[in-house]
Amino acid sequence: MPEADTQTIRRVYASLRLIRRFEEEVARIYPEDKIKSPVHLSIGQESVAVGVCDALNKDDLAGGTYRGHATYIAKGGDINGLMAELYGKDTGCTRGKGGSMHLCDIQNNVVGSSAVVGTTVPIALGYALALKREGKGRVIASFMGDGATEEGVFHESLNFAALKRLPVVFVLENNFFAIHTPIARRQAVPDAICERVQTYGIPAYRVTDADVFKIRNIMMDALPKMRRGEYGPIFIECHTYRWREHVGPANDYDSGYRSTDDLKPWVDNDQIPRVAAMLDPDERAAIDAQVEKDVAAAIAFAEKSPFPAAKELYTHVYA
Amino acid sequence: MSTLKTATKPAPDAAGNTGGRVLRYVDALKEAVEQEMERDDKVFVMGLDVDDHKALQGSTRGLLQKFGPDRIFTTPLAEDAMTGAAIGAAMAGLRPIHVHIRMDFLMLSMNQLINMAAKAHYMYGGNIKVPLVVRSIIGKSWGQGPQHSQGLYSTFMHFPGLKVVAPSNAHDAKGCMLSAIRDDNPVMFVEHRLLYPTEAYVPEEQFELPPGKSRVVMPGDDVTLVGISNMLVECLRGRELLADAGVSAEIIDPIWLSPLDTDTIVKSVKKTRRLIVVDNGWTMCGAGAEIAARVAEALGPEGKFQVERMGFAPTICPTSPSIEDQFYPNPARIAQAAHKMVRPKAGEWTPDPERAVLAYQRQFRGPF
Ligand SMILES: Cc1ncc(C[n+]2csc(CCOP(=O)(O)OP(=O)(O)O)c2C)c(N)n1
Numbered sequence: 001m002p003e004a005d006t007q008t009i010r011r012v013y014a015s016l017r018l019i020r021r022f023e024e025e026v027a028r029i030y031p032e033d034k035i036k037s038p039v040h041l042s043i044g045q046e047s048v049a050v051g052v053c054d055a056l057n058k059d060d061l062a063g064g065t066y067r068g069h070a071t072y073i074a075k076g077g078d079i080n081g082l083m084a085e086l087y088g089k090d091t092g093c094t095r096g097k098g099g100s101m102h103l104c105d106i107q108n109n110v111v112g113s114s115a116v117v118g119t120t121v122p123i124a125l126g127y128a129l130a131l132k133r134e135g136k137g138r139v140i141a142s143f144m145g146d147g148a149t150e151e152g153v154f155h156e157s158l159n160f161a162a163l164k165r166l167p168v169v170f171v172l173e174n175n176f177f178a179i180h181t182p183i184a185r186r187q188a189v190p191d192a193i194c195e196r197v198q199t200y201g202i203p204a205y206r207v208t209d210a211d212v213f214k215i216r217n218i219m220m221d222a223l224p225k226m227r228r229g230e231y232g233p234i235f236i237e238c239h240t241y242r243w244r245e246h247v248g249p250a251n252d253y254d255s256g257y258r259s260t261d262d263l264k265p266w267v268d269n270d271q272i273p274r275v276a277a278m279l280d281p282d283e284r285a286a287i288d289a290q291v292e293k294d295v296a297a298a299i300a301f302a303e304k305s306p307f308p309a310a311k312e313l314y315t316h317v318y319a
Numbered sequence: 320m321s322t323l324k325t326a327t328k329p330a331p332d333a334a335g336n337t338g339g340r341v342l343r344y345v346d347a348l349k350e351a352v353e354q355e356m357e358r359d360d361k362v363f364v365m366g367l368d369v370d371d372h373k374a375l376q377g378s379t380r381g382l383l384q385k386f387g388p389d390r391i392f393t394t395p396l397a398e399d400a401m402t403g404a405a406i407g408a409a410m411a412g413l414r415p416i417h418v419h420i421r422m423d424f425l426m427l428s429m430n431q432l433i434n435m436a437a438k439a440h441y442m443y444g445g446n447i448k449v450p451l452v453v454r455s456i457i458g459k460s461w462g463q464g465p466q467h468s469q470g471l472y473s474t475f476m477h478f479p480g481l482k483v484v485a486p487s488n489a490h491d492a493k494g495c496m497l498s499a500i501r502d503d504n505p506v507m508f509v510e511h512r513l514l515y516p517t518e519a520y521v522p523e524e525q526f527e528l529p530p531g532k533s534r535v536v537m538p539g540d541d542v543t544l545v546g547i548s549n550m551l552v553e554c555l556r557g558r559e560l561l562a563d564a565g566v567s568a569e570i571i572d573p574i575w576l577s578p579l580d581t582d583t584i585v586k587s588v589k590k591t592r593r594l595i596v597v598d599n600g601w602t603m604c605g606a607g608a609e610i611a612a613r614v615a616e617a618l619g620p621e622g623k624f625q626v627e628r629m630g631f632a633p634t635i636c637p638t639s640p641s642i643e644d645q646f647y648p649n650p651a652r653i654a655q656a657a658h659k660m661v662r663p664k665a666g667e668w669t670p671d672p673e674r675a676v677l678a679y680q681r682q683f684r685g686p687f
Contacts, residue, residue, distance in 0.1 A: 036640045037462025088462070088639030099462045099638030115466040116423065117396050150395035151427075178396060180371040186395040255372050307641035317634045 004213050012054055012212055013275045014287045019046045019073045020272055021295050026069075026086060027249035029299070035086045037099040042070035044243035047271040048173045049074035051207075051215025052141050052236070055223060059136075061127055063111035063120055064143030066101035067173075067242075071113070071143050077105035083298035089305035096308045097316065111140070117178075118144065118151035121170070125157055128166035128233075137227030139167040147178035149193055150186060155200075158233075162201040165232030169219070170202075172237040179246045180257040197235045204235040212271045241266035339490075339522035345377045345515040347489035351496035352379070352416060354525050356386055359414065362500055364391040365405060366418030366454070375418060376456070376515060398427035402453075406436045406505075409451040414500060422455040422509065423469050436505040437480030451505040452496075457548065457599065458512050459647070464638035470548065470600035470631070475507045476577045476609065482530060483577040485509040485599070487551035489519040491574055494528025501527075509576075511549040511599065530575035533583035539569035541661045542593040545584055546572060547606055550597040550629075550648060557653035560670035564654075566661050576606055581613040588614050588624050593660050597648050598630035605630055625660055629653060651675035 004012070023041045030039065042049070045067075053062055053074035062075040072082055078093065085092030086100055093105050104112035111127060114120045124142035131138045148154055149172065161168050172193065176183050183190040194204035205218045218236055225231040243263060245252040253260045276284050342350070356362045363386075364379060370393050374380040382391045394401045398419070405417040419425055425432070436449050458467040475483045482504055486492045492510070499506040536551065537558060546554035551572045558568040569587050573579060588594045594614055596607035607628040618624060629648040636646050651670050658668045 036460075037464070037638050038467075088641060090639075092639075096639030096642065097465075097635070097637045099464050101462075101464060101466070102638075115464070116427075147396040150397050152397060152399050179368050180373070181368060181393050185393065257372060308637070308639050310642065310645055313632060313637060313642040313645050314634050 004216070008054070008216075009275060009278050010283065010287065012050055012216070013272075013279060013284070014291065015050045015054065015074050016046045016212065016272050016275060017287060017291045018079070018294065019049070019070045021291050022073060022079060022082075022298070023069055025295050025299060027244065030249040034303075036088060037086055037101075038066075038247045039086065039100045039249065040067040040247050041244045041249065042067055042242075044266060044270070045173055045175060045240040046070050046074075047210045047212035048171065048215060048238040048240050049143070051212040051238070052143075052169065052171050052219055055216050055219030056139070056141060059109060060138050061109045061111050061131070061140040062143070063104075063124065063140070064113050064171075065117070065120065065145055065148070066113060066115040067145065068103050068113040068143070069100070072103045072105065072110050075110045076108045077103065077110040078108065079294060079298045080301040081105060083302040084305045087302040087305070088307065089302055090308040090312065091301070091305040095312065095316075097312075118148040118153050120144070121148060121154055121157045122160075124168050124170075125161055125166055128161065128168045129164070131167055132164075137167075139169060139223065139226050141169040141171055143171045143173060145178065146172065146174045146176065146183050146193070147186070158197060158200040158202060158235075161233040165229070167226050168233040169222075169226075170197075170233060170235040172235070173240055174237055175240050175242045177242065177246070177258070180255070182257075194235065194237050202233050202235050203231065204237065206237045206239075208239045209269060210238060210240050210266070210271060212275065243267075339520045341518050342489050342493075342521040343515065344489040344492050344510075344517050344519075347493040347519075347521045348378050348496055348510070349380055349382070350521070351493040351525075352500070353382060353385065355497060355500045356382065356390060358525075360390070361412065362414045362416065363389070364416045364418060365394055365401065367396065367420065368393055369418050375420060376512070378510075378515070379418070398424055399431060402428035402431040403435065405451055405453075406431055406439070406449055409449045409505070410439065410447050414450045414452075416452040416454060416500065419453070419455040421467050422457050422471050423466050425453070425455055425471060428453075432475075432481070432505070433478055437478045440504070441480060448503045449505045450503045452499045452508050453505065454508045454510065456510045456512050459549070460513070460640075460643065462638040462640075463636070465635045468636040470509070470598075472507065472509045472548075472576055473598075473600055473604065473606045473609070476579075476606060480504070481577065482506045482575070483509065484530070484575045485511075485548040486574060487514065487546065487548055487572050488517065490521050491528055491572075493521050494526050495574065497525055498527045498529040502529075509548060513549050514552070517552065528574065530578045531580055533571055533573045533580045535569060535583060535587065536572050537568070537570040539567040539591070541567045541591055542595060542657045543569045543571060543584065543587040543591045544653065544657065545594070545596045545607075545610055546570065547576070547597065548599040550599045553648060553650050554597055554653055556650035557657065560650055560654035560674055561657055563671065563674065564658060564668060566658055568657055573610070579609070579613070581610065581617060584610060585614055585617045588618065589622070592624045593657075594624055594626045595653070595657055595660065596626075596628050597653055598628065600630055601633060602628040602630040603633065627656055627660065629656060649675070
C-alpha cells in the first residue's frame with residue numbers, strides 16, 4: 001500500500017486523470033486536422049511524470065522531451081495554453097511557434113522541451129548550476145526516453161553533474177522502444193542502465209512496475225538531501241509503456257513490432273484505476289467531473305483563440 | 320563506369336522525357352540503392368530505423384528482406400559515434416550509406432563529417448578515401464517546426480572535401496544516388512519529404528548523374544529561375560503562373576550543389592539578364608548567395624543583370640500553419656517576384672489564386 005495520505009492520493013489521481021483525458025481528447029480531435037502538428041502521446045506513461053512532479057515544489061523546475069504533454073501537465077503547466085499550442089494558436093504556450101514538441105510554461109516552471117533526442121539533458125545541467133548558485137535548495141527534474149541514454153551527451157552530462165554535485169533529478173521514462181526499435185536491439189546490456197549510471201557516482205533507482213507512489217517516495221526521500229546539498233544528482237529509471245503509436249493518435253499493434261500481449265500487463269497495471277480505487281467513489285466522481293470540465297474548457301479556449309498574426313513570424317528571433 | 324549511360328535528357332515530366340517508367344521519388348531512391356547493393360557487396364545501409372516496418376518513410380522498403388541484417392541495420396541513438404563508424408568503414412574500403420530521417424540531426428554529426436570525412440583524403444596525403452554517402456531528409460509542413468525543417472546543405476557546401484547533391488525529382492534521385500555511391504568522396508545526399516510522392520520517368524537500368532552539369536528544365540527568355548530541391552517544383556509552378564501573364568521563365572536545376580556547375584546558369588542569364596535563385600534554406604550565406612555571386616563574377620563588368628534571392632524567411636520555422644505558410648517561397652510569390660523584375664512598371668500583379676494553390680502539398684497529411 002502507498003505511503004501517501006488522502007490529500008496526496010487525491011492530487012495524484014487528479015493529475016493522472018487529467019493527463020489521460022487531455023491526451024485522449026487530443027487523439028479524438030486529431031483526425032479532424034485541427035491539430036496540424038506531430039503529437040507524441042504519453043497515454044499509459046502518466047505515472048512517471050506524476051510520481052516525479054507531485055513530489056516537486058512549485059518553484060522547482062521540470063523539462064523534457066517531445067513526448068512532453070505529461071510532464072507539462074504534471075508540473076502544473078497551463079492546459080489552455082497547451083491545447084491552444086497544439087492548435088497552432090496565438091494563445092498557445094509558445095504562441096504557435098513551437099507546437100507539441102517544444103512546450104514550455106515558465107510561470108509554472110516548465111522549462112522547454114526539445115525534438116532532438118538528448119538535447120535537453122545538458123541544458124538541465126546549466127539550470128542546475130544556476131539553482132545551486134542561488135542557494136535556495138531548488139532542483140530540476142530532467143525527463144528523457146531510453147533512446148537518449150545512448151547519446152554521448154547523456155554520458156558527458158552525467159559525469160559533469162556528478163562532478164559538480166548538481167541538483168538534477170534525471171528521470172528516465174523507459175518504455176523499451178525508440179520509435180519501433182526495441183532497446184535490446186540498441187543496447188548490448190539494456191537492463192543495466194542504472195548500474196552504468198552508478199559508476200559515475202550517481203545514486204540510481206529503478207522502478208519496474210510504474211507504481212506512481214513508489215516513484216514519488218523515491219523523490220520524497222531524496223529531495224530533502226538534495227536541497228541540503230547532501231546529495232548531488234540522482235537518477236530514476238521508471239519502466240513504463242507507450243500504449244499508442246510513436247507519433248500520432250492511433251494504435252499500432254497490427255504493424256508487427258509488438259503485440260497486444262505485450263500491452264496487456266501494462267493495462268492490467270494501469271495506475272489510473274488503481275489510484276481511483278483508493279478514493280471514495282463520490283470524491284472520485286467529483287474529480288472526474290472537474291477534469292472533464294477543464295479539458296472541455298481547454299478545447300473551447302483553443303478553438304476560439306485566433307491564429308498568430310502574420311507579423312508573429314518575425315517576433316522573438318532575437319531577444 | 321563506362322558501361323553506364325549518363326543521363327543527358329531532362330528528367331521531369333514537364334520536360335517531356337519519357338524514358339523508363341513512372342516512379343515515385345521514394346521508390347527511385349530505393350531502386351538505386353538496391354541495384355548498387357546487388358552489384359557491390361561493399362555497399363551497406365545504416366541509420367536509425369532503416370530496417371523497421373515503416374522503412375524510413377518507405378525509402379528502404381524491402382532491403383532488409385533482400386540483403387539481410389548485416390547489410391542494412393538500425394543503430395543506437397548516437398549520431399556522433401555512428402558517423403565516425405561510417406567514416407571508418409568507408410576508410411576501410413566499405414561503401415556505407417548512413418541515413419538520417421531529418422537533416423536537422425546532422426548537427427550531431429558535424430565534428431566527424433567536417434573534421435574527419437571532409438579532410439581525411441587530403442590530410443592523409445591521398446592515402447585514404449572516404450566513399451561515404453550521408454542521406455538526410457528535409458521536412459516541411461504539418462508542424463515540423465524549428466528542429467525538423469531545416470535545409471542545411473549550404474553549410475556543407477562551405478567545406479572542400481565534401482560533395483553535396485539535392486535532386487528535385489525521381490529520375491535524378493536515382494541517377495545521383497548511383498553516382499554518389501560510386502564516388503570515392505563523402506557525399507551529402509539531400510532529400511525533401513514533400514518530394515517523396517512526386518513521380519517522374521525513371522529508366523529501369525542503372526545510369527549515372529555525376530556532378531558537372533546543371534540542367535535547363537524548361538526554356539524561357541525573360542527571366543532565369545534557379546530552384547533548389549523542392550523549390551525547383553515550386554519554380555515550375557511559378558512558371559505556369561507567369562505564362563498566364565505572358566512572361567517566359569527559364570527554369571534551371573543545379574542538381575549538384577558542390578561541385579556546382581554555374582556555366583549553364585551564366586549562359587541563361589546572358590540571355591535573360593534576370594536571375595532569381597529560389598533556395599530551400601535561408602538566403603544569408605546560402606546556396607542562392609553563392610550562385611548569384613558566381614554568376615556576377617562570371618559575367619564581369621559588361622554583364623549587367625538583375626538578381627534576387629528567395630528562400631526561407633529570415634526567422635525560425637514556426638509550427639502554426641497560419642504563419643508557417645509565410646515562411647516559405649511558394650509559386651505565387653516566386654511568380655510575383657519574377658513579374659516585378661520583368662515588368663517593373665506594370666504595377667502590382669497577383670496570379671490567379673485558384674491556379675496558385677499548392678495541390679501536391681495539400682495532399683500531405685501528418686504526422687510525418
Ligand atoms: C538526435 C536525434 N536523432 C534521431 C531522432 C529521431 N527520433 C525521434 S524520436 C526517436 C526515438 C526516441 O526514443 P526514446 O528516447 O526512447 O523516447 P520515446 O519516443 O520512446 O519517448 C528518434 C530516434 C531525433 N529526434 N533526434
